[in-house]
Amino acid sequence: MDIKMYIGLAVALFCIGIVGVLTRRNAIIIFMCIELMLNAVNLLLVAFSKMHAASAVGAANPSVVSDAQVFVFFIMVVAAAEVSVGLAIIVMMYRNTHSIDVNFLNRLKN
Amino acid sequence: MNNVLQIVWLIPLLPLVGFLVNGLGRNHLSKAMSGLIGSGVILASFIISFFVFLQVLNGHMQVLHYFDFINIAALKIGFDFQVDQLSSLFLLIITGVGFLIHVYSTSYMHEETAPHFARYFAFLNLFVFSMLLLVLGANYVIMFIGWEGVGLCSYLLIGYWFKNQDYTKAAKKAFIMNRIGDLGFLLAVFWFISKTGSVDYHTVFANVGKLTTTDITGITLLLFVGATGKSAQLPLYTWLPDAMAGPTPVSALIHAATMVTAGIYMIARSNVLFSMAPLTQCVIAIIGLATALLAATIALKQNDIKKVLAYSTVSQLGYMFLALGVGAYTGAVFHVMTHAFFKALMFLGAGSVIHAMGGEQDMRNMGGLKKYMPITQLTFLLGCFAIAGMPPFSGFFSKDEILAAAYASNATTGPILWAVGVITAFMTAYYMFRLYAMTFRGNFRGTHDQQHHLHESPAAITIPLIILAVLAVIGGWIGIPEIFVHGGHRLEAFLAPVFEPSAKIAAAHGHEHLSHSTEYILMAISVIGALIALTFAWKKFSNYTASNKEETGMGKVLSNKWYVDELYDKVIVNPLNSVAKYFNNVFEKKGVDGLVNGVGKAVNYSSRQIRLLQNGQVSTYVFLMVLGILVLFIIQLFL
Numbered sequence: 001m002d003i004k005m006y007i008g009l010a011v012a013l014f015c016i017g018i019v020g021v022l023t024r025r026n027a028i029i030i031f032m033c034i035e036l037m038l039n040a041v042n043l044l045l046v047a048f049s050k051m052h053a054a055s056a057v058g059a060a061n062p063s064v065v066s067d068a069q070v071f072v073f074f075i076m077v078v079a080a081a082e083v084s085v086g087l088a089i090i091v092m093m094y095r096n097t098h099s100i101d102v103n104f105l106n107r108l109k110n
Numbered sequence: 111m112n113n114v115l116q117i118v119w120l121i122p123l124l125p126l127v128g129f130l131v132n133g134l135g136r137n138h139l140s141k142a143m144s145g146l147i148g149s150g151v152i153l154a155s156f157i158i159s160f161f162v163f164l165q166v167l168n169g170h171m172q173v174l175h176y177f178d179f180i181n182i183a184a185l186k187i188g189f190d191f192q193v194d195q196l197s198s199l200f201l202l203i204i205t206g207v208g209f210l211i212h213v214y215s216t217s218y219m220h221e222e223t224a225p226h227f228a229r230y231f232a233f234l235n236l237f238v239f240s241m242l243l244l245v246l247g248a249n250y251v252i253m254f255i256g257w258e259g260v261g262l263c264s265y266l267l268i269g270y271w272f273k274n275q276d277y278t279k280a281a282k283k284a285f286i287m288n289r290i291g292d293l294g295f296l297l298a299v300f301w302f303i304s305k306t307g308s309v310d311y312h313t314v315f316a317n318v319g320k321l322t323t324t325d326i327t328g329i330t331l332l333l334f335v336g337a338t339g340k341s342a343q344l345p346l347y348t349w350l351p352d353a354m355a356g357p358t359p360v361s362a363l364i365h366a367a368t369m370v371t372a373g374i375y376m377i378a379r380s381n382v383l384f385s386m387a388p389l390t391q392c393v394i395a396i397i398g399l400a401t402a403l404l405a406a407t408i409a410l411k412q413n414d415i416k417k418v419l420a421y422s423t424v425s426q427l428g429y430m431f432l433a434l435g436v437g438a439y440t441g442a443v444f445h446v447m448t449h450a451f452f453k454a455l456m457f458l459g460a461g462s463v464i465h466a467m468g469g470e471q472d473m474r475n476m477g478g479l480k481k482y483m484p485i486t487q488l489t490f491l492l493g494c495f496a497i498a499g500m501p502p503f504s505g506f507f508s509k510d511e512i513l514a515a516a517y518a519s520n521a522t523t524g525p526i527l528w529a530v531g532v533i534t535a536f537m538t539a540y541y542m543f544r545l546y547a548m549t550f551r552g553n554f555r556g557t558h559d560q561q562h563h564l565h566e567s568p569a570a571i572t573i574p575l576i577i578l579a580v581l582a583v584i585g586g587w588i589g590i591p592e593i594f595v596h597g598g599h600r601l602e603a604f605l606a607p608v609f610e611p612s613a614k615i616a617a618a619h620g621h622e623h624l625s626h627s628t629e630y631i632l633m634a635i636s637v638i639g640a641l642i643a644l645t646f647a648w649k650k651f652s653n654y655t656a657s658n659k660e661e662t663g664m665g666k667v668l669s670n671k672w673y674v675d676e677l678y679d680k681v682i683v684n685p686l687n688s689v690a691k692y693f694n695n696v697f698e699k700k701g702v703d704g705l706v707n708g709v710g711k712a713v714n715y716s717s718r719q720i721r722l723l724q725n726g727q728v729s730t731y732v733f734l735m736v737l738g739i740l741v742l743f744i745i746q747l748f749l
Contacts, residue, residue, distance in 0.1 A: 022733050106726030 006047035013040035027090045027100040031083065038079045042072045114161040115172050118193055121158050121201060122242035124151040128235035136228035144224070145216035148231030152212050152238060156205035159198070166198040167604070173248050173312065180251070184307055190248035192311060196608045199443070200245040200375060203450050207367045208238050210574035214458055215359040217570035218465060230270060234363070237263035241368050245375055250299050250309040253376065257295065257340065260369045261288040267364060268356040280352040287349040291339015298332035301325065315382045315611065323387075330383050330390040337373030342424050343401045343431060348675050350424055354416040358461030361416060366423050366453035371446045374430045378608075381439045385612035395435025395516075399530050402428025404672065406537040410544070411669040414471050415460045418545050422497065423453055425538060429512055432531060436524075437616050438515030439609045440602045444589045445512060447601075448504035451585050452496040455578035459490040462567040462575065463549060467560055473545065477654065478554040482564040485572045487550045489579035494546050496582040498539035498640045504586030509535060510633055511591060517632055518624045532636050539640040540647045547651035555655075593626050 013036055020033030049068035057064055090100055097104050128151035132144050139147070171194040180187040212234065219230055240259025247253040262285070269281030302309050305325055306317050318326070337343070342350040342365075353365050364370070377384060377394075384391055402425045409421035426449050433442035464471055466483060480487045496503040499510065513535070517528035554561055566572065589601040606613070624632075667673070723730075 018736060022729060022736065025729075102728045105728050 003047060003051050007044065010040045010044035010047070013037075013043070025101050025103055027093065027102055030102065031086055031090075034086075035079060035083070038075055042075055045069070045072050045075075114158065114165055115170060115174070115193055117158060118162060118174060118191055118246070119176065121155045121162070121205070122239050122246060124155050125235040125239040125242065127151060129232045129239060132228045132235065133232035136225045136232065139224065139228050141220070141222075141224050141227045144228035144231050145212075148235055149209060149212035149216065151235060152205055152209040155238070155242070156202070156209050159201040159205045162193060163198045163202055166193060166195055171195070171607075185303060187249060187251050187309055189252065190310070191246040191252075192248035193246070194608060195605050196375070196378060196443070197245045199447070199605070200371075201242065203447055204238065204241050204245065204368050207450050207454050207578075208363060210577055211359050211363045211367075211454065211458070214362075214461070214571055214574045215357075217568050218359055218461055219357065230267075230357070233263055233266045233270070234360070237267065237364060237369070241372070244372055248311060250302065250311075250314075253379075254292075254295060254299065257336075257372060257376075258292065260364070260372060261285060261292070261340070264288070264353070264364050264369055267360040268353045270356055270360065274355075277355040280349070280355040284349040284353050287346045288339050291336045291346055294332040294335025294339070298329045298336065301329050301332065311379065315380075318382055318386060326383055327387045327389050330380070330387040331393065333376065333380060333383075334390060334394055337377055337431075338397070341370045341373030341427050341431070343373075343428065344397050344404065347401060347405070347424050348671075348678065351417050351420040351671070354414070354420050358416065358457060358464060361420070362454045362457035362461070365420065366457050367450035370423065370427055371430075371450070374427075374434065374442055374446055377431075377434050378439050378443055381609050382611040382615075384434065385437060385615040391435045391437065393435075395432050395519075395527060398428045398431025398433075398435055399527060399534075400428070401425070402432065402534045403530060403537075406534045406541065407668055408671050409541040410537060411665055413474055413669075415463065415473050415476075415545060415549065416457075416471055418473075418541060419453070419457055419460060422538065422542065423449075425534065426453065426497070429509065429531065429534075432516060432527065433512040436515050436519035436527070437612065438512060439612065440589075440599075440605050441508065441511040441515050443605060444586075444601055445508040448496065448508040448582070448585050451578055452493040452503075452505060452582040455489060455493040455575060455582050456497070458571070458575055458578065459486050459493065462486045462571050465567060465571070466564050467556065468563050470556065470560060473548040474654075475556045475560075476549045476554070477552040477556075478550070479564065480550040483550075483566045485566060486575060489572075489575040490550070491546060492579045493582055494542045496586075497542050498644055499535055499636060500640065500644075501637065502583075502586070504582050504584070506637070507586035507589045507591070510636065511589065513636060514591075514624060514629055514632055517628075528632065532639065535636055536639045536643040540643040543644045543647035544651045547648050548654050551648075551652040552654055591629070593629050 017033045017035075017037030017040060020036065021030050024030050024033065045068040049065055052068075053065040093105070094100055128147055131147055132139065136144070172192075174191045174193065176189045176191070178186065179189045212231070215230065215234065219227055222230065237260060240256045240263060242256070244253050244256025244260065247256060265281045265285040268284055269278045271277050299309060302314055305321055306314050308314060308317075321329075339346045350365055350370070354361055356364075384394075405421040405425035405428065409418050409425065412418045412421060426445070430442045430445050430449070433439070433445060462483065463476065463479060463486060466479070466486075467476065470476070492503070496505040499506045501507075513528055513531050516531055517524045519527065554564075589599050591599060670676075723734075
């Protein structure tokens with residue numbers, strides 16, 4: 001299929017993720033949106049690797065095909081680590097303020 | 111004593127050392143010590159100057175180079191001393207009269223506390239140092255260092271009793287007027303450098319032929335402006351009467367004997383330039399004569415003893431400039447010497463009187479002091495005869511030489527100059543004997559307490575008076591004119607090498623010589639006229655009774671000094687003050703301060719606005735983070 005479709009989908013997912021991070025109040029929803037952004041990027045990387053496999057660049061230079069797919073694994077690892085840390089922070093936040101509304105975290109004011 | 115010229119550098123150095131010791135140690139030295147140090151260094155300088163003078167008398171002159179002062183591109187100014195007839199003569203006058211005044215001051219200033227006493231001697235020594243530098247310099251820059259130094263010391267010493275506002279104002283006035291003149295001097299020096307590439311006397315005078323007439327006239331006029339400020343001529347003379355606010359020995363040293371003669375020294379030194387600029391000489395003669403006349407008229411009506419002497423000084427300086435203006439350089443230097451003697455004598459005598467009267471300076475409250483202060487009275491009388499130009503006192507010879515030279519200078523204008531000069535001489539005799547009669551003769555007009563306090567002054571005061579009186583009497587005998595004794599004018603013979611170049615120019619222009627009979631007649635007129643004026647004043651003021659009626663008409667104008675100070679205030683001082691006030695209020699307060707404070711205010715405002723970003727909301731921070739990434743992204747892609 002046309003690569004433009006994949007790019008469009010990935011961009012759409014990324015933008016939804018950003019808007020979600022900016023506007024949601026619930027910390028866990030914000031995390032889900034971050035994951036959404038990461039996965040959009042993963043999607044894009046895999047699509048490009050498939051595109052290169054079918055073209056002349058791929059025939060001449062085989063590593064170009066599999067580089068992106070290997071990178072996707074790295075991103076997934078990073079996402080996992082980040083989630084673990086982030087959820088730990090949310091738990092601490094709940095313990096201190098008994099809520100997971102990020103608008104209550106305004107101790108840095110003034 | 112062949113090598114005494116090698117230690118010429120000690121002559122100014124010793125007073126400088128005295129200044130440093132007295133100045134830095136003023137909180138630790140006793141009054142006796144500071145007086146001893148202050149006077150001792152001047153005595154040492156005088157002894158060395160005397161031997162230097164003997165050397166020069168034997169024909170040894172020298173230019174001594176000490177070190178390179180300024181060395182820029184082609185301009186080389188060395189720290190050089192020139193020892194010749196003119197400078198050695200001035201050295202003697204400065205250190206000799208200076209020493210006597212230092213000794214006098216140890217007694218006159220004895221009421222001061224020790225630190226202030228030491229401060230006085232420190233400043234006095236600094237002054238002598240600067241003046242010595244001025245006369246010893248071998249180029250205009252060293253002279254200028256001394257020139258500025260004496261102006262500074264004049265300010266410091268006039269404002270010696272600094273707690274009095276009027277005195278400090280007088281000190282400021284003196285300094286500012288001096289500085290106006292100094293601008294002219296500096297411009298002349300720059301002109302020298304641009305046209306001849308050097309400021310050494312030797313080089314400049316040798317290259318005089320290369321300068322155009324406009325150059326020479328311009329340079330000499332500018333130098334004369336400098337002399338006007340320093341030597342109190344029209345229009346920059348008003349500081350001198352106000353300078354009487356300083357202690358009397360200061361008035362004697364600075365404003366009678368030495369600093370005010372710096373202008374005359376400078377012109378005498380540059381005689382070659384002035385002889386080649388007849389226009390400037392005309393200007394000098396006219397201004398000198400006008401000053402002499404003006405000051406003499408003012409002195410006729412002054413009641414403060416020191417003010418009369420101050421105006422008398424201005425008037426006598428006018429005579430010296432008249433002499434310079436007609437080319438009688440020897441006459442001017444001769445009058446400098448005799449004037450130093452009798453004017454210092456009279457100032458010191460006035461100080462003795464003021465001391466005995468407990469600080470009173472108004473002559474209307476004095477009188478009959480003759481029987482209480484015999485030595486002061488006698489020495490003062492001798493000084494009065496000298497300044498009135500009575501033979502055989504010193505003033506007669508020097509003043510007569512000037513008047514004769516004025517008469518001979520030009521067939522048509524010469525006699526006019528002479529006539530005005532003679533009238534001024536009559537006025538001089540009149541006001542000096544008015545002063546003498548009002549102070550020493552008649553009945554005492556002061557309070558009973560003052561009368562009890564009257565006594566002759568101690569030896570430290572009377573001995574300098576006696577020495578100066580002797581000098582005032584015999585000082586003129588080194589300059590006896592040709593018509594009395596052939597070859598009697600030893601001063602002229604002594605100074606001839608210094609004034610030789612201008613003498614050649616004058617001879618080339620065909621200066622007339624007076625016939626003997628004319629000279630006798632001129633002399634007789636001035637002496638007889640002065641005698642008449644003197645006797646008239648003696649008779650009129652011997653039994654002076656103070657009257658409280660206000661001066662009217664001409665008397666009022668004269669006693670108000672022709673309202674010159676008021677004129678200057680209205681025309682120069684007040685407009686300048688308002689301009690300064692305008693600049694202060696508009697530029698300084700609104701402009702510069704506004705700018706500097708505005709920067710502060712702007713920083714405050716912007717920081718307050720930026721602080722609002724920190725609202726503690728996490729979502730805001732995330733939003734800003736995203737914005738930042740977006741901006742980086744765009745920059746990366748498109749720029």
